[in-house]
Amino acid sequence: MRLRDLRTQQGMTREELAARLGTEPVNIARWESGDALLSVRQAKDLCMVLHCTVEELLGWEIEPEEWPETPFAVTDTGTPYGTLTIETTVGHRQFPIDERARESLLEQLEPRKPLHAEGTPDGWLYAWTLNNKILLLNPAFVRNIELIGDDVEAMPGFEHPEVYRALDGWGHEAITGQVRKACERLIAELGEERALQLATDLRVTYDNGKDEWSYLNEEVVPDLFALEFGHAHVPRSAFVELAQEGHYRSRFVNLEHVVAIEIPAERYHRLSVVE
Secondary structure, three states: OOHHHHHHHOOOOHHHHHHHHOOOHHHHHHHHHOOOOOOHHHHHHHHHHHOOOHHHHHOOOOOHHHOOOOOOOOOOOOOEEEEEEEEEOOEEEEEEEEHHHHHHHHHHOOOOOOOOOOOOOOOOEEEEOOOOEEEEEOHHHEEEEEEEEOOOOOOOOOOOHHHHHHHHOOOOOOOOHHHHHHHHHHHHHHOHHHHHHHHHEEEEEEOOOOEEEEEOOOOOHHHHHHHHHOOOOOOOOOEEEEEEEOOOEEEEEEHHHEEEEEEEHHHHHHHOOOO
């Protein structure tokens, strides 16, 4: 376990970390030495305070086949960079992004490297954010994109991935400790419906400015998976299924009229695992 390394990187003493967690310094020492094992709650609390993932804390990897059942967040986030600002024909949005997302966007936006292979239809821009979004953007409606480092401008707020994981299970799972406090604060700020949407719902924005929200279930994941991984080659006039209620109702969206799709990353990653 890398608890001691992560604590010292944060410039935090055992006493300070213990105070943040509401425990005793001796417990921190036992965890660092391996004399005591962490519970799921304790591991999540440590990740929240130390701004790390459980993989970084414990030094092991959660394999994709474990994603649907693991109690820990599986969203992979990196070093924060700053703000992604997107101005479209129907408005603008800002997202907090990490360094890897910035590098990916710079590569996609390279003028000497078109978004699509020769002979294929124009594709989509793809990005991920620190506030639990996978973004798919139709370039036909994008006026400009700006990348701003956080040393120039404060980046938008975002939560630890464990918070989005907990919001997805809100009302159905026992959520405790630092994670529960963060969820309750977010719900107080946004209202419960809006806060839960951040973790569970797709947001589709159309060329008339209308937003459409729908609960992300496993039935529509295959179309999203194909769009995510084939974003550079999917025709903008294609239809994708973005809502399904069993055998009784399905809704297909014409991508030609879609400005942006925002996918809740944590839920999507766990639902997209192929059995």
